[in-house]
Amino acid sequence: MSVDLAHIRQVMAEADCLYDNADVERAIAQVAQQINGELAERNPVVFCVMNGGLIFAGKLLPLLDFPLELSYLHATRYRNETSGGELFWKAKPEISFIDREVLIIDDILDEGHTLAAIIDFCRHAGASHVHTAVLINKEHERKARPDLVADYVGLPCIDRYIFGYGMDYKGYWRNAAGIYAVKGL
Structure with missing residues (x-):
């Protein structure tokens, strides 16, 4: 598959900056403060959702001031496309979280199909409680489930195709x- 790097660069050149680096870093610090206040004594297992949650988790974890176990999982609907399809598990969690609280760290809550499937997986696999932290909550009415709300949200976002972090x-x-935000999307 050949990639048109000129197109990829043009997307960035024309993109609208919704939040700059300082805005995002402040939001991550606020999320960390909330998580420290609520989960510090609960011994959570923390899962980073790959690949999107990697940067958010990498910035967030050093700000959490309590002991935790960390692992990752990889479930996707996008596979480098701009619209989602069926859920595909690339890597399921390998660390036990039976009767443990779980914190899922992901990049975005958009429609929420992936996050809902991950939450359901963790609950069915024995987690006592599943918490979610997302960097971005996209504001629209197309959520997979009307009750799907992240416990910790960095920033709200308009309904556009976004990238970064x-x-x-x-x-x-x-x-x-x-x-x-991608111009025109």
Whole structure:
């Protein structure tokens, strides 16, 4: 598969910056403060949802001032496309969380199909409680379940196709130091 890097660069050049690096870092610090206040004594197992949650988790975890166990999982609907399909598990959790509280760290709560499936998986596998932390909550009426709300949210976002801080555009720009919206999407 050949990638048109000129197109990928053009997407960034034309993108609208919704939140700059400082905005995102402040939001992550606020999420950490909430989690420290609520989960410090609960011995949670923390799962980073790959690949999108990697940067958020990497920035968030050093701000958590309590002992925790960390692992990852990888479930996706996008596979480097701009619209989602069926849920595909690339890696299920390998650490036991039976009768434990779980904190899922992900990049975005958009429609929530992936996050809902991960929450259900953790509950059915024996977690005593599942908490969720997302960097971005996309504001629209298309959530997978009307009751699906993240416990910890960094920033709200308008309903556009966004990238940066772990979120990608066709597999690229996860490394962008800010939250950007693709022109026209």
